[in-house]
Amino acid sequence: GENVEQHPSTLSVQEGDSAVIKCTYSDSASNYFPWYKQELGKRPQLIIDIRSNVGEKKDQRIAVTLNKTAKHFSLHITETQPEDSAVYFCAASRKVVGNTPLVFGKGTRLSVIA
Amino acid sequence: DAGITQSPRYKITETGRQVTLMCHQTWSHSYMFWYRQDLGHGLRLIYYSAAADITDKGEVSDGYVVSRSKTENFPLTLESATRSQTSVYFCASSGRDSSYEQYFGPGTRLTVT
Numbered sequence: 716g717e718n719v720e721q722h723p724s725t726l727s728v729q730e731g732d733s734a735v736i737k738c739t740y741s742d743s744a745s746n747y748f749p750w751y752k753q754e755l756g757k758r759p760q761l762i763i764d765i766r767s768n769v770g771e772k773k774d775q776r777i778a779v780t781l782n783k784t785a786k787h788f789s790l791h792i793t794e795t796q797p798e799d800s801a802v803y804f805c806a807a808s809r810k811v812v813g814n815t816p817l818v819f820g821k822g823t824r825l826s827v828i829a
Numbered sequence: 830d831a832g833i834t835q836s837p838r839y840k841i842t843e844t845g846r847q848v849t850l851m852c853h854q855t856w857s858h859s860y861m862f863w864y865r866q867d868l869g870h871g872l873r874l875i876y877y878s879a880a881a882d883i884t885d886k887g888e889v890s891d892g893y894v895v896s897r898s899k900t901e902n903f904p905l906t907l908e909s910a911t912r913s914q915t916s917v918y919f920c921a922s923s924g925r926d927s928s929y930e931q932y933f934g935p936g937t938r939l940t941v942t
Contacts, residue, residue, distance in 0.1 A: 721871075749930070758933040764929070764930070804871060810929050816862060816874050817874075819864075
């Protein structure tokens with residue numbers, strides 16, 4: 716089955732700097748890669764996702780890149796703000812054909828220092 | 830987000846007791862999921878369901894039972910609770926459309942003493 720590794724487990728950045736979180740996956744058939752943000756005591760919420768027919772996707776200060784050959788994908792947050800502080804989870808699954816549940820990485824705790 | 834609810838939000842039970850966690854969604858989503866969240870382990874899948882009366886085991890299903898007689902409900906039962914089942918439990922749902930987004934409930938914090 717799918718296995719998702721996520722690094723780093725914790726990340727501290729100064730406000731205004733960029734943050735990068737990396738994930739690798741094992742199942743070459745996976746084609747859907749979402750990122751979830753979980754604030755303290757809250758539920759995980761989708762912030763961005765990418766599908767295997769796309770190499771990069773941006774949404775304002777957030778971007779995700781995908782390298783299918785190397786089987787890794789990354790979350791990039793630019794101009795970080797204190798409200799970006801949270802735990803971020805990457806995930807992978809097969810969709811459309813052979814629909815499988817999401818497999819999550821273990822999470823990255825991002826702290827943005829004002 | 831208000832479309833998926835969990836009850837109770839907090840529960841304390843004793844070892845050996847049976848406890849049921851409820852999940853209800855109002856979107857008529859086909860897929861529903863149960864995860865447990867523990868420090869250092871992220872979100873681990875317990876069970877999922879593709880439709881009413883169709884369920885499948887996830888990574889950590891031992892000691893848990895699910896049912897899905899109606900599309901909107903997906904209860905999770907701990908048959909004989911153990912301390913290792915102390916965790917935060919999240920229910921989630923997603924539709925069959927092309928968005929693939931999975932929506933999470935607010936979670937249930939379960940403590941087994």
